[in-house]
Amino acid sequence: MANSALETTISKILEQTEKSVISNVESALNESLKTLDDSVPKLEQEYDKILADGKKEADKIEKQIMGSADIEARNKQLMALEDAVDKVFSKALDQIANADRSGDYSNLIKTMIEEATQILGTSEISVSTNAKDKDVVQSTLSQFSGAELSSDTIDCLGGVVVKSKDGAMTFDNTIDARIERLKPLIRKEIASKFGVGE
Amino acid sequence: MTAEGGVQYSKIAEIKGPLVIVDDVENAAFDELVEVETKDGERRLGKVLEVGNGKAIVQVFEGTTGLSIAATNAKFVGKVMEMPVSREVLGRVFDGLGRPKDGLPDPIADKFIDINGEPMNPEQREYPKDFIQTGVSVIDGMITLVRGQKLPIFSGSGMSHNLLAAQIARQASVIGTQDDFAVVFAAIGVQYSEAEYFRRSLEESGALKRSVLFLNTADDPAIERIITPRVALTVAEYLAFELGMHVLVILTDMTNYAEALREISAAREEVPGRKGYPGYLYTDLSTIYERAGKLNGKKGSVTQVPILSMPSDDITHPIPDLTGYITEGQIVLGRDLFRQGVYPPVNILMSLSRLMKDGIGEGSTRADHGEISNQVYDAYSRAQEVRALAGIVGKAGLTEIDLKYMDVGDVFENEFLSQATDENRTIEETLGILWKIVSKLPKNEITKIKDKYVEQYYKEE
Structure with a gap:
């Protein structure tokens, strides 16, 4: 009798415990399902953010790579172009240096001296030139009263450097100086022949 | 301008600070470019500040150190200082006078433009109203920058304005349009490390190909700084109004520009104004700041973000004070925020973009x-x-x-x-x-x- 009561009690306790455990498990399950459900939008948001960040990063890296490649290619092109322009320039300078000093050249020298005296505003001048042009300049100077040829020669492709006799003003009208003044325009002209800057 | 340039004068009357006074000069013109030749044959550039009574006052950009009265010649070139411009300047790095600093040859010029620019006809100006996205929240959200606006950043010594400047240069873009966007960045009297940071930052981000950099470092002659913003703006105007690009010009640090102006003014023995700056500081600054905007019938725009460090964080100092009169608002960096480690330390309560209301809202950013x-x-x-x-x-x-x-x-x-x-x-x-x-x-x-x-x-x- 006593055993039977004890067994009933035990079975009741077991039953209650089982119920309580099952209820706890169920509630835990529901709770975790709810947490899971709640976290889905958050996870989705997080997922989207990671994707967006990844895309941003990829875009950034793509821009970096493309930008560097573009700049590198452009720089190489610039150097190649400059090389070509230099070659054209040096060939043209060679031709000028070796040009025939007869014929129109004396007219050019005359024009250069006239230009210089006009700019300096005086005819009292001393003219310097290179060894090659000395004779042409000497003969041209006879047309300019107050002008004298300097005994010093200068290093240039051609043309004259004109100085006022008091030494205060100088006008460089050598071919070198004229080329230097026009160099940017000449470079542009040469580059346009290569199809750049048209 | 002289009818004929190229005369070289050898009578130097005086060398005073950054100025050379040339005697017996005829036919020189105001602002004319001058090549000053030293006894070693070194050539330095300068410009005519004053002419009269047979004298010309020449401001030598690269300084007068090493020049002597006896052995210096000054050649008056017969034209004003010009900047060669073409699309090829994009992606290039120049010094403060517009000479290549990246080891590459001079760009093949499409045009040569007077660096002093042509004033914008007020009647031709178009009201700025298009948004520029800098990618910096505080600017985009609360002090919005608009295409064609001039919006300075007021900073203080040692604060993170250069980081912010570089970030804006890297990230700035126009949204909702396929128009080309470019950044012209002029560093005026910055440290070498900062100049290198700007260059590296743009190179590494790939933004250099749409940028032009003008770098005048602290060890370059101070007088060069007078020219740097002007060459930068000349390029910007060309890109904007000839090539139709939207150009953002960042000038840092305008305080160094004003210091250079003060140096010249002192050498010319002009009557000093507030804190020794010349009385015409306002007018001079306006010749820079007013070179921003949009023009009717032209596609592009020039937007300016000048950065200036306020001596002793004093917002009433003549430089920020006069700047504020000309520009359309200001972004103020706060020392307290900077000390807290906040980047960018923008004090929004002191900052304002006067044109923001026209550049935001439906159709530009978002209705709210x-x-x-x-x-x-x-x-x-x-x-x-x-x-x-x-x-x-x-x-x-x-x-x-x-x-x-x-x-x-x-x-x-x-x-x-x-x-x-x-x-x-x-x-x-x-x-x-x-x-x-x-x-x-x-x-x-x-x-x-x-x-x-x-x-x-x-x-x-």
């Missing part, structure tokens, strides 16, 4: 932009008051709503204001953070936003 910005401005202002109150009565003495405002202040500084130097936020992201801040407040505190936007974006926490 203006209202959410005003609400956050208001909330942050209240947060500052509450912080001050908490300093006296302690947190325990604050009401619940006060505590919410304090929270708003913290979130504003930590999540909205603070940003990594390589973090490029879209305007949508920026507005999202602004709504997050406002959502810290109860709905009844939101008084500046229409209900429909509150319904749409408010997420109570």
Whole structure:
């Protein structure tokens, strides 16, 4: 009798415990399902953010790579172009240096001296030139009263450097100086022949 | 301008600071370019500041160190200083006088333009109203930059203005249009390390190909700084009004420019104005700042962000003071925020973009932009008051709503204001953070936003 009561009690306790455990498990399950459900939008948001960040990063890296490649290619092109322009320039300078000093050249020298005296505003001048042009300049100077040829020669492709006799003003009208003044325009002209800057 | 240039004068009367006074000069013209030749044959550039009585005062950009009266010649070139321009200048690095500094040859010029620029006809100006996205939340969200605007950054010595300048240069873009965008960056009297940072930063981000850099470092002659902003703006104007690009010009640091101007003024023995700056500082600054804008019938625009460091953080100093009169608002960096480690340390309560209202809203950014910005401005202002109150009565003495405002202040500084130097936020992201801040407040505190936007974006926490 006593055993039977004890067994009933035990079975009741077991039953209650089982119920309580099952209820706890169920509630835990529901709770975790709810947490899971709640976290889905958050996870989705997080997922989207990671994707967006990844895309941003990829875009950034793509821009970096493309930008560097573009700049590198452009720089190489610039150097190649400059090389070509230099070659054209040096060939043209060679031709000028070796040009025939007869014929129109004396007219050019005359024009250069006239230009210089006009700019300096005086005819009292001393003219310097290179060894090659000395004779042409000497003969041209006879047309300019107050002008004298300097005994010093200068290093240039051609043309004259004109100085006022008091030494205060100088006008460089050598071919070198004229080329230097026009160099940017000449470079542009040469580059346009290569199809750049048209 | 002289009818014929190229005369070289050898009578130097005086060398005084950055100035050379040449005697017996005929036919020189104001602003004419001068090549000063030293006894070693070295050539330095300068320009005529004054002519008269047979004398010409020449300002030598590269300084007069090493020049002697006896062995110096000055050649008057017969033209003003010009900058060779073409599309090829994009991606190039120049010095403060516009000479290549990247080891590459001179760009093949499409045009040679007077660096002093041509004044914009006021009647031809078009009102700026298009948004520029800098990717920096505080600027895009609350001090919006508009195409054609001049919006200076007022900073202080040692603060992070150069980081911010580089970040804006890397990230700035125009949205909603396929028009080309370019950045012209002029560093004026910056340290070598800073100049290298700017160059590297643009190179590594791939932004160099759409940028032009002019770098005048602190060890370059101070007088060169007078020219740097002008060559930069000449290039910007060409890109904008000839090639139809939207150009953002960043000039840092304009204080160094003003110092150079003061140096010349002192050498010319002019009557000094406030703090020794010349009386014409305002006029001179305007010749730079006013070279921003949009023109009727032209596609491009020039937007300027000049940066200046305020001596002793003094906003009443002549440089920021006069700048503020000319420009359309200002972005002020705060020392307190900087000390807290906030980057960018923008003090929004002292900052303002006068043209913001025209560059935001539906069709530009988002319809709620203006209202959410005003609400956050208001909330942050209240947060500052509450912080001050908490300093006296302690947190325990604050009401619940006060505590919410304090929270708003913290979130504003930590999540909205603070940003990594390589973090490029879209305007949508920026507005999202602004709504997050406002959502810290109860709905009844939101008084500046229409209900429909509150319904749409408010997420109570």
